[in-house]
Amino acid sequence: MYGNTGRIIVVDLTKRLIQIETVAEDVYRSYVGGSGLAARLFWDRAVWDADPLAPEALLMFLNGPFAGLKLSGASRFSAAARSPLTGGWGDSSCGGYAAPELRYAGYDGILLTGRASEPSMLTIEDGDVRLEPAGSFWGKGALETARMLREADGKKWRTLVIGPAGEHLVPFACILNEGHHAFGRTGMGAVMGSKNLKAIRIHASKKGMRLADPEGYETLRSELNPRIRDALASDVLRVNGTAANLEGGVYAGDVPIRNFTSNFWQEMAEALTGSTLTDRFLTRRSACAYCSIACKRHVEIPDGPYAISQGPGPEYETIVSLGSLIGSMDLAAVCKAGRLCNELGLDTITTGATIAWAMEAFERNDLTVADTDGVILNWGDMDTVIDRVIPAIAGRSGSLGQLLSLGSAAAARKIGKGLDYTAQAKGLEVPAHDPRGGGHGLALTYAVSPRGACHVAFPMLFMEMGACYYPEIGFEFELEPKSAENKPEAAAIAVALGSIENSACYCQFADREITIPEWVALFNTVAGYGWEVEDMMAAGKRIFYLKRLINYRLGKTARDDSLTPRILEPARDGEPEGISIDFEGMKARFYELMQLDPEKGIPSAEALMDSGLGKEAQVVWR
Amino acid sequence: MEYWKNEEEPIRAFLKLFEESAKDAELSSGLKKVNQLIWFDYTEDGPNCSFWVDCRNGNLAVGPGKPVEEPDMTMSLSADDAHRSWSNKLNPVMAITRKKIRVKGSATGLLKLAPKLKKVAQIYEGVLRELGWEDKILK
Numbered sequence: 118m119y120g121n122t123g124r125i126i127v128v129d130l131t132k133r134l135i136q137i138e139t140v141a142e143d144v145y146r147s148y149v150g151g152s153g154l155a156a157r158l159f160w161d162r163a164v165w166d167a168d169p170l171a172p173e174a175l176l177m178f179l180n181g182p183f184a185g186l187k188l189s190g191a192s193r194f195s196a197a198a199r200s201p202l203t204g205g206w207g208d209s210s211c212g213g214y215a216a217p218e219l220r221y222a223g224y225d226g227i228l229l230t231g232r233a234s235e236p237s238m239l240t241i242e243d244g245d246v247r248l249e250p251a252g253s254f255w256g257k258g259a260l261e262t263a264r265m266l267r268e269a270d271g272k273k274w275r276t277l278v279i280g281p282a283g284e285h286l287v288p289f290a291c292i293l294n295e296g297h298h299a300f301g302r303t304g305m306g307a308v309m310g311s312k313n314l315k316a317i318r319i320h321a322s323k324k325g326m327r328l329a330d331p332e333g334y335e336t337l338r339s340e341l342n343p344r345i346r347d348a349l350a351s352d353v354l355r356v357n358g359t360a361a362n363l364e365g366g367v368y369a370g371d372v373p374i375r376n377f378t379s380n381f382w383q384e385m386a387e388a389l390t391g392s393t394l395t396d397r398f399l400t401r402r403s404a405c406a407y408c409s410i411a412c413k414r415h416v417e418i419p420d421g422p423y424a425i426s427q428g429p430g431p432e433y434e435t436i437v438s439l440g441s442l443i444g445s446m447d448l449a450a451v452c453k454a455g456r457l458c459n460e461l462g463l464d465t466i467t468t469g470a471t472i473a474w475a476m477e478a479f480e481r482n483d484l485t486v487a488d489t490d491g492v493i494l495n496w497g498d499m500d501t502v503i504d505r506v507i508p509a510i511a512g513r514s515g516s517l518g519q520l521l522s523l524g525s526a527a528a529a530r531k532i533g534k535g536l537d538y539t540a541q542a543k544g545l546e547v548p549a550h551d552p553r554g555g556g557h558g559l560a561l562t563y564a565v566s567p568r569g570a571c572h573v574a575f576p577m578l579f580m581e582m583g584a585c586y587y588p589e590i591g592f593e594f595e596l597e598p599k600s601a602e603n604k605p606e607a608a609a610i611a612v613a614l615g616s617i618e619n620s621a622c623y624c625q626f627a628d629r630e631i632t633i634p635e636w637v638a639l640f641n642t643v644a645g646y647g648w649e650v651e652d653m654m655a656a657g658k659r660i661f662y663l664k665r666l667i668n669y670r671l672g673k674t675a676r677d678d679s680l681t682p683r684i685l686e687p688a689r690d691g692e693p694e695g696i697s698i699d700f701e702g703m704k705a706r707f708y709e710l711m712q713l714d715p716e717k718g719i720p721s722a723e724a725l726m727d728s729g730l731g732k733e734a735q736v737v738w739r
Numbered sequence: 740m741e742y743w744k745n746e747e748e749p750i751r752a753f754l755k756l757f758e759e760s761a762k763d764a765e766l767s768s769g770l771k772k773v774n775q776l777i778w779f780d781y782t783e784d785g786p787n788c789s790f791w792v793d794c795r796n797g798n799l800a801v802g803p804g805k806p807v808e809e810p811d812m813t814m815s816l817s818a819d820d821a822h823r824s825w826s827n828k829l830n831p832v833m834a835i836t837r838k839k840i841r842v843k844g845s846a847t848g849l850l851k852l853a854p855k856l857k858k859v860a861q862i863y864e865g866v867l868r869e870l871g872w873e874d875k876i877l878k
Contacts, residue, residue, distance in 0.1 A: 349835060349842050356847045368854035392851065583833025595833060629836075 119329035120182040120644035121145050124224050125158075126246055128239060130312050131172055131231030135246050140225070146646050146656075147729065150181040150225065152208040153620030153660035155197035156667060158228060159206075160733065165670055169201040169304075170286055170311035172232040178219075178277070178317075179226035181622030182644040185217035185326055185406075188338055189345040190627020192216050192406035194294075195619065200303040201288035201311075202467065202524050203544035205668045205677070206567045209291075209305050210619060212405035212413075213298030218275040221321030233313035238266075241319045251315040256281060258460035260428065263296035266318050274318040280462020282511040283310035287522045289467035290511075293459060297413065297429040298405065301464040303545060303568055329645030337638055345630045346409035350584070354412040354626055355402060357391030359433040364390040369598070370554020370692035374441045375496055376473035377540045377547070377683050380554050381691030385446035389436050393448060400427050410626055416452050422500070423449040431455035431465075437549035438469025443476060444496025454503050461511035467524055470546035472506055474525040474539050483534040490515040537682045543673065545569025547684060553693040556581030558596065558604035560685070561703045562611060564678045567664035573625055575615030580607050589633040589650050590614070599692075601699040605706035612711070613657030620660055659728045662720050665713070666733055675718035678704060741819045742875050746785030749818040750803050752875075753779065754790055755866045756825060757801040760859060769855050770794045773848035775811035781818040788818055812844035826877040827860035 123145075127136045140154070148157040155177045167173040176198045183191035194216035200207025219227070222243050229239075238251035254262045259280035266276045276295060283290035283306030290306030291299045300306070328334050345351055353361045366372040367386035374382045387393060398418055404411035416430030431439070431452055439454040440446060458465045472494075478484040479494040486493065492505050509518030520528050526544045529536040540547040542563045547570040552560035555578060562577040563570040572578050579585050581598045592610050594603045617636070618628055631639070637653050640646045648656075668677070680700065687697050708715055712724035717737075719725075725734035743749050760766040773794050781788040791806040793799070816824070820839050823829035831853070834840040852859075867875050 349846050352845050353847050353850055356845065361847070362850055362853070365850065365853045368857075386854070392847070583830040584836050586833075586836050595830070 118142050118145075119327055121150060121180075121225050122220065122223055125226045125228055126224050126241065127228045128248070129231045130229060130233040130237065130248070130314065133233075133248055135248070137224075137246075145182070145644065148660060148663075149617065149620035149656055151179050151193075151195035151620040151622040152197055152210070153616060153656070153663075154226070155179045155195055155208060156206070156660060156663045159197065159667060160663060162228075163199070163667075167199070169199040169204065169207075169308060172312070173230065174199055174308060174311070176229040176305065176308045176312060177226060180216050180220055181620060183621060183623065183639065185220040185324070186334070186338070186643065187407045189342050189408045189410060190624035191622070192408060193622040193624055194219075195622055196292060196300040196305040198305060198308045199671060200545075200568065201286070201307045202304040203569050205543055205569070205671050205673045206664050207303030207305065208568055208619070209300040209302045210573065210622065211292070211294055211298050211300040212408075212624060213294035214406045215275045215277055215294045215319060216622060217406045218319040218321050220326065221324050222319055223321075227317065229312055229314065231312065236313055236315050238316040238318060239314060241317065243320075243322055254278075254315045255284060259293045259462045260296035260460050262316060263293065266316060267295070272320050274320050276319075277317040278462075279306045279309050279315060280460060280511070282462040283307055284315070285511065285513045285522075286310050287463065287511060287513060289464040289524055290462050291464045293462065296459065297403075299459070299464070301466060302571065304464070306462050328643050330642040333638070334642035337635065337642060341631060341635065342409060345627050348630050350626065350629065351410045354410050357395050358414045359412050360389065360391035360394060360431075360436050362391070363433060363436065366550075366555070368692065370688060371550050372437055372441055372554075373540070373547070373549060373551045375444045376442065376470075376477045376538065377551060378477070379690055380551060380688045380693055382441060382446070385441050388446040389440050389448055389451065391433075394430065394436070397448060398430065398452060405624070408624070408627065410624075412626060418449050418452055421449060423447070423453040423503075425453050425456050428456065429459060434549045435465040435469075438466045439502070442469050442473045442549065443502060445499050447497075447499055450499035450503065454499065454507060457503060457507050461507065463507065463511055466548050467546045468507065468510060470540060471510070471521050471525040471528065472502060474529070474535065475521055477538055478532075478535045481535070483532065488520060488532065489517040492517055539681050540683050541570055542566065542680050543569035543677050545571065547680075548572045550578055551688075552684065553688040553696065553698060554599070554691060556596070556598035557601050557698045557703065558607055558611075560680055560698050560700055561604055561608050561707060563684075564680050564700070564704065565608070565612070565707060567661070567668055570680070574619065575608070575611040576618065576625060577608060577611045579625065579629060580611060584629050587614075587633050590654055599696050601703050605703050605710055608703075608707050609710040612661045613654045615657070616660040617653060617657040620657075655728065659730060662725060662728050662730060663733065665719050666730070666737055669717060669719045669737055673718065675708070675714065675716055678718055740784055740817075742822045743784075743818055746781075746788035746818070749781060749784075749821060750788060750790050752863075752866060752870060752872070753821065753825065754801055754803065755870065756859070756863050757792055759862050759866055761799050763858070763862065766855055766858060766862075767799060769852050770799055771797055772851055775844075775848050776806055776808055777849070778806055778810035778813045779821065780805075780813050780815040781821055783815070784818040810844065812842065812846060812849065815841040815843075822875070823877065825859060825863045827856050828877050
C-alpha cells in the first residue's frame with residue numbers, strides 16, 4: 118500500500134484491548150481517508166441505537182493520504198462519531214501537528230469504543246500503543262494539559278486533549294491539538310470525555326513514507342508549495358490571519374451581528390478585523406505542519422481587564438462568534454473569551470451562537486433571571502460572558518450552565534420558546550458567514566451538509582466568492598452571491614469536491630491553488646489510486662451519499678435539510694437588506710440533480726447502485 | 740478595447756478618479772492606510788497605458804506611466820476590465836482566480852479598500868459624466 122499505511126489502531130477502552138487492524142486498499146480507493154473513511158467504518162461497525170455518549174459509541178480519528186508529505190495544507194485530520202449535539206453524523210477537521218505524527222508512527226487512524234474505568238490517556242509511540250492513567254490531568258485545562266504532556270520522558274509529543282467541558286460531556290466540547298488547533302464542531306470532545314479519555318499523545322521516531330510515484334510526487338510538490346506560498350490569498354492570510362477580510366465581509370453583509378438580527382455594523386468592522394488584531398495584539402504567526410501560509414495567530418494582551426499571556430489567538434470564526442454575534446466589538450475581550458473557550462475545551466462557534474441566542478431570548482423576556490441564576494444577559498456584556506456564562510457552560514453548572522450547555526436548539530426546546538430565532542441546521546449552529554450576505558448557495562449547503570450548518574463541508578463559500586474555477590468538472594459559473602441562480606448546480610459539484618477535500622484532510626485555504634488535474638495527480642502519485650478526474654468525483658459523491666445514508670439510519674430525513682426561520686428571513690439592513698433566499702427552490706433542484714428522495718432525503722436505489730453502494734441501498738430501501 | 744478609443748482615454752479617466760477620490764475624506768483616509776506605491780499596469784493595451792498611486796507615509800499622489808521607484812504592488816489587467824472594476828461590475832476575486840487580474844506584491848493594504856468600491860464607483864460615474872463620456876457608464 119502506498120501513501121496510506123493501511124493500519125488502524127482499534128482500542129476497546131472497557132476491556133483495555135488494543136489491536137492493530139488493516140484496511141483493504143480498495144476501501145481507501147473508494148472512500149479516500151479522513152471523514153470519508155470514517156463514514157465507511159461507521160457504517161460497517163456502528164451500534165446504530167447507541168447514544169452518542171454510550172460506551173458502545175465509536176470515536177474515530179482518521180488521516181488523509183497526504184498527511185506527513187511536507188505539502189502546504191495537507192496536515193489536517195478528521196475526527197468523527199455520532200454527534201451528541203445533533204444526534205446525527207458528526208465530524209470535525211483539525212489542523213496542527215497530530216496527523217503527520219500519527220502517519221510517521223505507522224497508522225492511518227485510531228478507532229475507539231468502550232469506556233475506561235478511570236481517566237486515561239492513549240500513548241502511541243511507534244509500534245508501542247498503550248493506555249496509561251491520566252487522573253492527574255483530569256479537571257485541568259486543555260492548554261495546561263497540552264503543555265504538561267508536550268515534553269515528557271525526554272521526547273517531544275504531539276497531543277490531542279479535552280478540557281473540562283469534554284469531561285462534563287458538554288455536547289459541543291472540542292478536542293485540541295497542541296492546545297491551539299481544534300476539532301471544534303459537533304461535540305467530539307464530549308464523546309472523548311464519555312470514554313474517560315483525557316488525552317492521546319503521539320511520538321514517532323522516523324519520518325519515512327512509501328509513495329506510489331516518489332519522483333512524480335516530488336515534481337508536483339515542488340510546483341505546488343511555492344504556488345501556495347506565493348498566492349495572493351496566502352499573503353493576506355499570513356499577514357492578517359483568517360479575519361483579514363472581516364471588514365470586507367461586514368460591508369458585504371456576510372458577518373452576523375447580534376444573533377443574525379443585523380448584517381451591518383460599521384464601527385465593528387475595523388475594530389475586529391484581522392489587521393487590527395495584527396496591530397494590537399499579535400506576537401507571532403504560526404502554521405500547521407509544513408504549511409507556508411501560516412494563518413494562525415499568537416497573541417498577548419499584557420494588561421487591562423482582558424489581559425492574557427502570550428499564546429494561541431482567535432481565528433475569524435472565534436472573533437465573530439464571540440464578538441459581533443453577541444454584540445461586542447471589544448477585540449481584547451474576544452481574545453480572552455476565545456482563550457477561555459480553548460482552555461475549557463469548548464467549540465467557540467456553538468458557544469458564541471448559543472450565548473447570542475440566549476441574549477436575544479433575554480431581551481424578548483423568553484428567558485428571565487429565574488432561568489439564569491440571576492445573571493443578566495445583555496448584548497456585548499463581555500465581563501458577564503467571560504466571568505459567568507462560559508465557565509457555567511463548560512461546567513454545566515447552575516440553571517444557566519445546564520440550559521446553555523445543551524446548545525441553542527435543545528435549549529430552545531427545553532424552555533419551549535425561541536426555536537425560530539436559533540440559527541442552525543440539524544441542530545448545529547450556523548458559523549460566522551451569514552448566507553443572506555455571504556451567498557444564497559451557502560444556505561443550501563448549510564442545510565444539506567450531513568453534519569449540519571457548516572461552511573467548510575463543501576467549498577460553496579469560495580465558489581460564491583469567485584475563488585473557484587474548475588472547468589474540468591463543469592464548474593465555470595460566475596456566481597452572484599445574493600441570488601439562487603446556478604446555486605443548486607454549483608452545490609451538486611461542491612458536495613462531491615468538498616467530500617474529497619475533507620476525506621483527503623486538505624485545508625481549504627491551500628487547496629484553492631490546486632487544479633483538478635493536480636488533485637488527481639496527487640492521489641495517483643501518493644496513493645497509486647490510478648484515478649481519472651471522474652473517478653475522483655465519483656468517490657466524492659459516494660462519500661456524500663454514504664453520510665446521508667448514515668444520517669437516515671440515525672433518524673434524519675429530508676425535513677432535516679432545512680434552516681431555521683431566522684436565517685431565511687430577509688436581512689433587516691446592510692448590503693442584503695430586504696432580499697429573500699429562494700431556499701425551497703434551490704433545495705428542490707438540488708434534490709433533483711442529486712437524485713435524492715424528497716421525503717427520505719436519501720439517494721434513489723438506482724443512484725446508490727451507480728455509486729457502488731448497492732448493498733447499502735438494500736438496507737435503506739428494503 | 741471595447742470601451743476606449745485609445746490608450747490615453749482610460750488613463751485620463753482613472754487619474755481623475757483618484758484625484759476626485761482624494762477629495763473624499765473616507766476614501767482619502769482609506770487610501771493612506773494602504774501605505775504602498777501601486778502601479779496599475781494596463782500595458783497590454785498600449786505601452787503608455789498605466790498609472791501609479793503613491794499613498795505612502797500619509798501622502799497621496801497619482802501620475803501617468805510606470806513609477807520611477809519600484810512599486811510595492813503591481814496590478815496588471817486590461818483597460819476594459821479596469822473600467823469594469825472601477826464601475827464595480829467586476830468581481831475582483833473571480834478576476835484574479837481566472838487570471839484576468841494579475842497581482843505582484845502584497846495586496847493586504849488594498850483589501851482594506853475593497854469595502855469602499857461602491858463609493859469609488861459612484862465617484863467614477865461622476866468623473867465619466869464630467870468628461871462627457873456618459874456612453875461609457877456601465878449600468
